[in-house]
Amino acid sequence: MQTKKMIAYTSTLLVSLALVLGGCGNSGGNGAGTAPDTSTDTPKNNEQNKNASEESDKPVTLTAFLFNMDKRQALxxxxxxxxxxxxxxxxxxxVNDQDYYTVLKTKIASNDMPDIVMGEYGDLLELGQAGHILDLAGDTYINNFSEQIRSQMTTPDGNVYGIPLDISGMGIYYNKDLFKQAGIDSFPKTQSEMLAAIDKLKANNITPFGLAVADxxxxxxxxxxxxxxxxxxVKSLAExxxxxxxxxxxxxxxxxxxLDMMYGNADPQAASNNYNASLSLLAQGKVAMLQQGYWAYSSIMDINPDVNLGFGAIPxxxxxxxxxxxxxxxxSYAIAAKSAHQEAAKKLFDWLTTKEGNAIANNNMKQIPVIEGAEVTSNPIADDILSYVNAQKVVPWSQVLMNGSTRVEAESIMQSYFFKKxxxxxxxxxxxxxxxKK
Known part of the structure; x- marks a missing residue:
């Protein structure tokens, strides 16, 4: 049995991330490096504080509309x-993990927006500029994030429309035991090495890739x-x-x-597989590799806690x-501008960005904390991700710089590519x- 060890999100890791991710979603660090003015000496703010105090004594139920179904229990x-x-x-x-943004827009149009919503940077920027979610830049808990992380959260205008709970990686999960069975010593670092690994797997009657085309x-x-x-x-490309x-x-x-290697060497049921089916194939050793994000790890381990996995960058x-x-x-998680329970939501956000709250969230989700000093139980996949970070061999995600409609359109575009249309x-x-598109 593997001995559990703790990892803490440290300054060294933050600096390494900043070197490669710095400025993602921020054109000049506006509002990222300076603590916001949180003065509460105005009559208006005094009245708000009074109302907040009164609200804190009353039972409040916050509604949170999310799309990460596999993290529902953990959250x-x-x-x-x-x-x-x-x-x-x-x-x-x-929770709605199918048509989240379509449903969210319907809720906004019908004046039925939940208290808390989630989204990528580009989504929250769009919602914030339209006045649907709050700018959190002036809230004191934003200072719980390091300067480097705040730079990822802050818009060019200095606004902060949401808080992240964790950092994550996207790459390829691989079954170390199946790799060893096929005589593959290490995860491929080039396309030629990937092709050679695929050939070795197939020669040993091992299906190289799982896919979830239905999702x-x-x-x-x-x-x-x-x-x-x-x-x-990536940032310049996005601009x-x-x-x-x-x-x-x-x-x-x-x-x-x-992509052709992955799509052309997938399991026979790839066209009908959904996300959960693809995780099961990997967990049960029926495929050797699966492209996914770190967020999938806890679900994979729930299926088979004994599966021996590694995580590698895609060549x-x-x-x-x-x-x-x-x-x-x-x-990131955002607060609706029309929420009747903004102070309660901000109290939740304050707690989630403390070392204690962030550690609890990430131990439950099995994710890598975003708050410096928050300790979580380590695992082999987190260790693999952090090894790339510490080696400064990482690249930001491109999709966080797109809006929701572009990411949705990409789904049907890539399904057409899979079917060679x-x-x-x-x-x-x-x-x-x-x-x-604007």
Whole structure:
């Protein structure tokens, strides 16, 4: 049995992340490096404090609308712990992992927006600029984040529309035992090595990849990692894409060879598999590899706690120096501008960004904390991700710089690519056109 050990999110890790992720979603650090003015000496703020005090004495139920179904139980346990310490505040979860943004827009249009919502940077920027969620930049708990992490949260105008709970990685899970059975000594660092590994697996009657084509977002993620993994500056690429400039490049086109390897060497039921089915295939040793994010780890281990997994960066060329792992702050949580329970929601956010609260959340979710000093139980996948971070071999995610509609459109685009109804050039052109939409 593996001895449990603790990892703490430290300054060294933060600096390493800053070197490669610095400025993602922030054009100049506006509002990121200076503590916000939190003065409460005005009559208006005094009145707000009085109202907040009165509200704190009354039972409050917060509704949180989320899309991470596989983290539902973990978040419920986390919120229960918060309620133990704050008996007047409970949190009810509403989860939709299929058409989240469509449903959210419907709720907004019908004036039925939940108290708390979640989203990537681009989604929250869009919601914030439309006035649907609060700017949290002036809240004191924002200073619980390091300067480097705040730079990932802050818009060019100095606004902060949401708080992340963790950092996460996107790469390829691989079954170490199946690799050993096929005579593969280490995870491939180049496309040629990946092809050779696939051939060895097939020669030993081992299915190389699992896929979840029925859940188009999983294929969309394979496009997003390809875009990021073939770019030297994802942030600049995103800014250019938003102005209508093409994103096509020889490196990006060459990167599609990796997608072809994954798509062309998947299990026979790939076309009908959903997300959960793909996790089961990996956990049960029926496939050797699966592209997914770190968020999937707890669900995989729930299926088979004895599976022996590693986590590697996806190679998109034959230059091993270009192979980097996608690492970023994960999805963020925001407060509705029309919420009747804003102070209670902010109390929850305050708790989630303490070392204690963030450690509880991430131990439950089995994620990597975003708050410096928060300690969680380590595991082999977290260790693999942190090894890339410490080696400064990581790249930001491209999808966090897109809006929700572009990510949704990417799902059907990539399903068409899987079924060979679109070429790589068509995919690149269509996702660029969607990215440029206002």
């Amino acid at each position: 419920e346990e986390t919120f229960k712990k918060f309620t133990e310490e704050n008996p007047n505040i409970t949190v009810d979860l509403l 188009g977002w999983t294929l969309a993620h394979s496009l997003f990692t390809t875009i990021a993994g073939t770019s030297d500056d 250019e894409a938003k102005t209508g400039k093409p994103i096509a490049s020889d490196r990006l086109t060459a990167g599609f060879k990796t 998109y060329s034959d230059n091993a120096d270009e192979t980097r792992l996608g690492v970023n702050i994960n999805v 679109k070429s790589a050039d068509e995919v690149i052109s269509e996702i660029a056109a969607s990215w440029a």
